[in-house]
Amino acid sequence: MINLQPYENPQYFIYLLVALLPLVIGLYFGKRYKWYEAAISLLFLFFIFDADKWKQGVTLIAYIIYQFAVTFAYQHYRQKTGKANKTWIFCTFVVLAILPLAAVKIWPVVPHKAGIDIGFLGISYLTFKTVQVVMELRDGTIKKVDPITYMRFLLFFPTISSGPIDRYRRFAKDCDKAPEREAYIKDLGLAVKYLFQGFLYKFILGWLFGTYWLPYLEAQAIIAGKGMPLHLSWWVLGVMYCYSMYLFFDFAGYSLFAVSISYFMGIHTPMNFNKPFAAHNIKEFWNRWHMTLSFWFRDFIFMRFTFFAMKKRLIKNRVRLSQIAYIVNFMxxxxxxxxxxxxxxxxxxxxxxxxxxxxxxxxxxxxKLVKHNKFTEAVAIFVTFNVVCLSFLIFSGFLDNLWFNVPLGK
Known part of the structure; x- marks a missing residue:
């Protein structure tokens, strides 16, 4: 059977680009064929959830119906009450929007029958979208959600499985009109560039780091670490750097594919990475790494918590407040x-x-301790890079295998 999971193999792109050709031609001549765009989206969503994944497809349909009910029930309430809507009702709708994702995250640690899965590919990123819409309806930055546009926003297949996370207002500006020809020609140039850059990242560099080198380094780290305190060796350092490179090139490659296909479709999906390993400090790193996710957490977790704590005067010291907000955000x-x-x-x-x-x-x-120069910048980048790579070693779960699944001294 042909594997048509998103961006998993070069064959996927052949089918995808052939399918997109009529849409590209239409956009070039200033016409957006919405019916064809919808048909292509549904077709490739079918490929994602066909065969043994059909149960996930059914779950996706149920999820979309549920989130439509939550979003439009809140929109109706918001329009009915205006600015007088109650905070506890808003919070209830946010919790309802998050509830399916929370259930999926808790499910693995709850005793249940083997083989029963309640999630589906892309549930996290769909939830980020729905929660964002409910919150911006509350803020008034979104006045009204159009059902058709909302459906297209949620089921936009280039980004459905792993992002980038777009915003409803930005998406709505692009999806109803065709770009000017000169602008679209420029978009096509960027689409081709991002497509080839994605191939370099995911299928060459990502493969080298993740498939060719990483398993060998992990095996050597386990062998060399036997009998050592906490199973640490120089091989673990190799795992740390190799996994960090794999994580970046694999995910950045995937994100480039999603942005590329979006540009072919005349949608300016935001970029997800901006030279993250060139960051001078950890805060700058998060302004460069998985940007759509970090900005989503900044806007809807960090800032919301900060405003709430200030309004309720829970923490008077602003420095302490920001520190606690960071902990809440990252937890x-x-x-x-x-x-x-x-x-x-x-x-x-x-x-x-x-x-x-x-x-x-x-x-x-x-x-006024240090003046900025090329040397101090190089040191800052080097330190930040290593701090980040150590965090990715923790994130990888390799230490869990190294310390807890391999008996010490054996």
Whole structure:
């Protein structure tokens, strides 16, 4: 059977680009064929959830119906009450929007019959979209959600499985009109560029780091670490760097594919990565790494918690408030990844890394310790890179295997 899971093999792109050709021609001549776009989206969604994944497809349909009910029930309530809507009702709708994803994350740690799966590919990123819409309806930044546009927004197949996470207002501006010809020609150039860059990242560099080198380094780390305290060896350092490179090139390659296909379709899906390993500090890293996710957490977790705590005067000291907000933000992110010790440690690690970074920046500014030059910038990048790579080693779960699944001294 042909594997048509999103961006998993070069054959997928042949079918996809052939299918997109009529849409591309239409956009070139200033026409957007919405019916054809919908048909292509449904076709490739069918390929994702066919065969043994049909149960996930049924779950997706039920999920979309559920989220439509939540979103439009809240929109009706918001329009009926205006600015007088109650906070507890808003919070209830947010919880309802998050509930399916929360159930999927909790399910693995709840005793249940083997083989029963309640999730589907892409549930996390769909939930980010639905929660964002409910929150922006509350804020008034979204006045009204159009059902057809909302359906297209949720089921936009280039990004459905792993992002990038688009925003409804931005998507709505693109999806109803065809771009000007000159602008679309420029988009096609970028689409081709991102497509080939994605092939380089995912199928060459990602394969080298993740498939060719990483298993060997992990095996050597386990062999060399036997009998050593905590099973640590120089091989573990190799695993740390190799996994970090694999994680970046594989995910950045996938994101480039999603952006590329979006541009072919005349939709400007935002970029997800911007040279993250060139960051000078950990906060700058999060402004460059998986940007649509980090900005989503910034806007809808960090800022919301901060405003709530300030309004209720829970924490008077603004420095302490921001520190607690970082911890809340990254612990929510950790739980989203999964309920395991290494995800929790990963979340706390980044929260405290940013807190320490902020303390250092305030201290440096106050005492005027170091002037910026090429040497200090190089040191900052080097330190940040290694701090990040260590966090990815924790995130990978390899230490769980190394320490807890391999008996010490054997």
């Amino acid at each position: 929510v992110m950790a739980v989203w990844h999964g309920i395991t010790w290494y995800y929790m440690v990963y979340g706390l690690y980044h929260a405290f890394a940013i807190i320490i970074n902020d303390i250092w920046l305030r201290y440096k500014k106050k005492h």
